[in-house]
Amino acid sequence: MCGINGIAFSSRSGREVDEATLVRMRDVLWHRGPDDAGLFIEGPVGIAHRRLSIVDLALGHQPMPNEDGSLQIVFNGEIYNHADHRSELEARGHVFATHSDTESILHLYEEHGKHCVDHLRGMFAFAIWNRRSKELFIARDRLGIKPLYYVHTADGSLFFASEIKALLVAGALRPELNHAALPDYLANHATSDDTTLFAGVKRLLPGHTLLWQDGKIKIERYWDAHPGEFAESHSRSVADTVDEWRELFQTSVKLRLMADVPLGVFLSGGIDSSAIAGVMSKMVAEPIKTFSVAFDEPEANELEYARVAARAFGTDHHEVIVQPNDFAAALPHLIWHEDEPIAHPSSVALYFVSQLAQRYVKVVLSGEGSDELLAGYNRYRMLLLNLSAGKIYHQFSTDGIRRFVRSAANSLAPESLRRKLPRTFLWLEPNVGSLYFDNFAVFPSHMQRQLFSKELMDRIGQINPYAGMLSYFDADPSATLLQRLLYADLKTYLQELLMKQDQMSMAASIESRVPFLDHKLVEFSTALPDRMKLRGWTTKYVLREAMKTVLPETILNRPKMGFPVPLARWFRGEFRPLLDEYVLGERALSRGLFQPDFLHRLVQEHVTGKADHMERLWSLVNFEIWQRQFLDGEPLQGILPQIDEAPRAG
Numbered sequence: 001m002c003g004i005n006g007i008a009f010s011s012r013s014g015r016e017v018d019e020a021t022l023v024r025m026r027d028v029l030w031h032r033g034p035d036d037a038g039l040f041i042e043g044p045v046g047i048a049h050r051r052l053s054i055v056d057l058a059l060g061h062q063p064m065p066n067e068d069g070s071l072q073i074v075f076n077g078e079i080y081n082h083a084d085h086r087s088e089l090e091a092r093g094h095v096f097a098t099h100s101d102t103e104s105i106l107h108l109y110e111e112h113g114k115h116c117v118d119h120l121r122g123m124f125a126f127a128i129w130n131r132r133s134k135e136l137f138i139a140r141d142r143l144g145i146k147p148l149y150y151v152h153t154a155d156g157s158l159f160f161a162s163e164i165k166a167l168l169v170a171g172a173l174r175p176e177l178n179h180a181a182l183p184d185y186l187a188n189h190a191t192s193d194d195t196t197l198f199a200g201v202k203r204l205l206p207g208h209t210l211l212w213q214d215g216k217i218k219i220e221r222y223w224d225a226h227p228g229e230f231a232e233s234h235s236r237s238v239a240d241t242v243d244e245w246r247e248l249f250q251t252s253v254k255l256r257l258m259a260d261v262p263l264g265v266f267l268s269g270g271i272d273s274s275a276i277a278g279v280m281s282k283m284v285a286e287p288i289k290t291f292s293v294a295f296d297e298p299e300a301n302e303l304e305y306a307r308v309a310a311r312a313f314g315t316d317h318h319e320v321i322v323q324p325n326d327f328a329a330a331l332p333h334l335i336w337h338e339d340e341p342i343a344h345p346s347s348v349a350l351y352f353v354s355q356l357a358q359r360y361v362k363v364v365l366s367g368e369g370s371d372e373l374l375a376g377y378n379r380y381r382m383l384l385l386n387l388s389a390g391k392i393y394h395q396f397s398t399d400g401i402r403r404f405v406r407s408a409a410n411s412l413a414p415e416s417l418r419r420k421l422p423r424t425f426l427w428l429e430p431n432v433g434s435l436y437f438d439n440f441a442v443f444p445s446h447m448q449r450q451l452f453s454k455e456l457m458d459r460i461g462q463i464n465p466y467a468g469m470l471s472y473f474d475a476d477p478s479a480t481l482l483q484r485l486l487y488a489d490l491k492t493y494l495q496e497l498l499m500k501q502d503q504m505s506m507a508a509s510i511e512s513r514v515p516f517l518d519h520k521l522v523e524f525s526t527a528l529p530d531r532m533k534l535r536g537w538t539t540k541y542v543l544r545e546a547m548k549t550v551l552p553e554t555i556l557n558r559p560k561m562g563f564p565v566p567l568a569r570w571f572r573g574e575f576r577p578l579l580d581e582y583v584l585g586e587r588a589l590s591r592g593l594f595q596p597d598f599l600h601r602l603v604q605e606h607v608t609g610k611a612d613h614m615e616r617l618w619s620l621v622n623f624e625i626w627q628r629q630f631l632d633g634e635p636l637q638g639i640l641p642q643i644d645e646a647p648r649a650g
Contacts, residue, residue: 002051002062003029003162003506004074006127007170008136009044010156010215017046025159025166026050031337032076032162032506038062040072045129045136049074054259054363054511059098066106067095070131073109075102076162077124077146078513080255085119102126109137114209117222121255121519125204127160136212142223143369143517144206144495147502151200156215163503164201164339168630173200175630179456182593183448183465186619187441189343190499192468192492197340197626206495223519225490225526226476238545241532245524246546252518253279253365261362264289266353266512267315268563269305271543271555272367272376276515278550280365281313289360290315293353295322297566305558312552320356322349324574332625332636337507338499339630341622345565347500354508362510368501369516372486372494373525374540375533376560379440380485384534386435387481390425402426419612432473436485437466442615450598468492482530490526568614572607579603579617582624591627594620 005025009015022039026048033050040047040063049062063072082101085108090096094107101122108116109128114137123145127138138160140148150160151172159172168175178199184191194202204210207223236244253276257263265277267290281288290313292306303319310317327348334351335342342348357364371377397405409421421427428434438444443451448463457463472488479487498514505512515521525533528542535541544556571579582588583603589596599620605611628634 002049002074002076003032003166004047004049004076004125004127005029005161005166005170006047006074006129006136006159007045008129008158008212011044012215013044013153013155013157015157016043017041019046021170022046022048025161025170028166028169029161029163031509034509036061040129042129042131047072047074047127047129052362052509052511054078054261060100060102062102064098064100064102064106066110067097071106071109072129072131073102073106073126075105075124075126077122077126077141078256078258078511079104079120079122079124080258081119081121114139114211114220114222117209123513123517125162134213138204138210138212139222140204140206140208142207142519143490143498143522145498145502145514145517147499148204149196149201150204150210151202152217158212158217163337164196164198165336167201173198176200177627177631179459182452182456183445183460183463184468185341185623186443186448186451187437187445187465188469188492189442189619190340190492190496193471198630206491225519225523226479226487238532241528242542242545245521245528245542248518248521248524249275249515249543249546250279252515252521254283255518256365256513256515257283259363262289262360263363263365264291264357264361265315266290266350266357266364266366267292267306267309267317268367269302269307269309269555269558270367270560271540271547271551271558272370272516274309274551274555275543275547276365276367277309277313277315278547281315287314287316289357290317291353291357291360291364292317292319293322293349293356294319295324295327295349295564295566297569302564305555308552309555312555318356318360320352322352324570326352327570328575328578331622332629334504334507335622335626336629336636338503341619341626342500343496343619343622344500345567345618346563347504349563349565350500350504351507354505354510354512358508358510364505364510364512366501366505366512366514367516368497368514369494369522370540370543371560372489373516373522373533374543375482375486375530376540378539378560379436380482381534381537381539383432383436383439383485384481386425386428387430387432390428390430390435393425394430432481433466437469441465442619451594453592453595456593480530482534483526486526486533567618568606568612571614571617572609576607578621579607582621583617585624587628588624 007017019041029050033052035053036051038049038061047063063074065072079101082104085104089107096103105126108119117139124141125146125148129136147162149164151167152158159167159170161167176199178195178197181191181195181197194205208219208221211218265288267273267277277290290310292303294303330348405426423439445463445465469488469492472491473484501512532542583599602613606613
């Protein structure tokens, strides 16, 4: 795990790379690689690297040349099958100077050019400067586990980096809000295409390569997992399918033990992280180190489940408790690390558990990806149920009957049920747009029309917050509804989670690895029929079956909980000043983006308990803090107080 960056000036620009600028880009990413640093400059092109040493600690310095120096590479990630290629490459005359995976990429590029990515099994973002052809080749791994952002300027020059802040310190552009991205961000936590909240900053999409040559870029997709593409091949028995899935999962975990430094596991006590811990514990001699986090609140403390798993596998277990003041004080610091507003409150907890883990290990395994592959979220089964019941209900009822039912439910149903009913087929039209995209959006499209100011509406035009997600949902109309939903989430929602995982762990200078996202396991899982993922009320069916002999019963059949953060209550109590400052404050309102009356109503409904707007208020608070940092240039210490004391560790 490292930080990479670079500049390639076009001949039109007439510029050469300034070493001081390249070093500023590199060193603002110090947290990604505190162990080593390097750079290479050749006239109009420069690449640089910050290293977190994981494999071949002594000889893995970057930028790394090939044998004759005609190629230079900077690389962030891990290639788990790099040793498998070594003997073949040596037989073809390539001479290795190190044992690092970085060098294997170089030699594979010499052999296969842009198709070298097809031979890589792992997580990666890398850039190779070809001194002979004057080409810069950049690639990002299939699932987007490692980040890569870039700016392509009007004169054809290219700036790239692992984090957006490196592009900003290089002066690649002036930080400005991408107004067109706001509907997507405020509905779906983040942008769903290659844009960001910074105007002019793009991200290289997962499974894509970028080739730059004197100002011109060519972007190509080299991998995808289309929904339903291989479904017909899965005609084997349930038992055989479970066995094959288990074998692929075990192989994936084993591959991710490749390291010359200590490893551990983020253990939540859910089925995903417990499965990783259970499989890993059988592959290593020493007790594995596990790390868990919770809040000092009864409704947000599920450490007992993690302790059950830790006891079952005999791990060396460590815990951290986060206090509300720690949580609030960390926000500006973590938004700086994430470069964009923090989409999920659980990111803050992830940072604190990463800090804890960093005291003991340099690499952790984590459970991201299972829910998007195997239909782990309750929203999938709720949609299928609502669609099925809603079509029948609307077919055999009139508008008058439906109005009567809603009125009666509002009068007779208990309060807890009254809050849920408006999200069901009794209130909503029986289609995917209404029951899924709008239903699970932070700010659905109808609410955005109340939120956005006239000036913002005039600037962005028609509100269409689901365009990016729908492009993936509609990619293969012949696939089943569940396959289409999972594919869309794999391409969008999962990207948010992976960036959260990358940026929060790297903020603490540790590497995170995600066994569920080995591309061979992803291809197999994507091709599975729906019944192997969602069977009745049972989610992640194939995983549960595969882990029956591994996990304790209490973990195996534990319902999906997510990571609880008591923000709804905090916004009514300790964190109310955050709402007054960052949602309703004069400075926030003066930006002219949102309707003040609507914001006041949102806050009032939440603090009085009339409604739960926690997610919406969280998005608005983070968005304002982000603007103050990156658009206004306000120092971190001027936004919120720094962390006064470290959270308690156990």
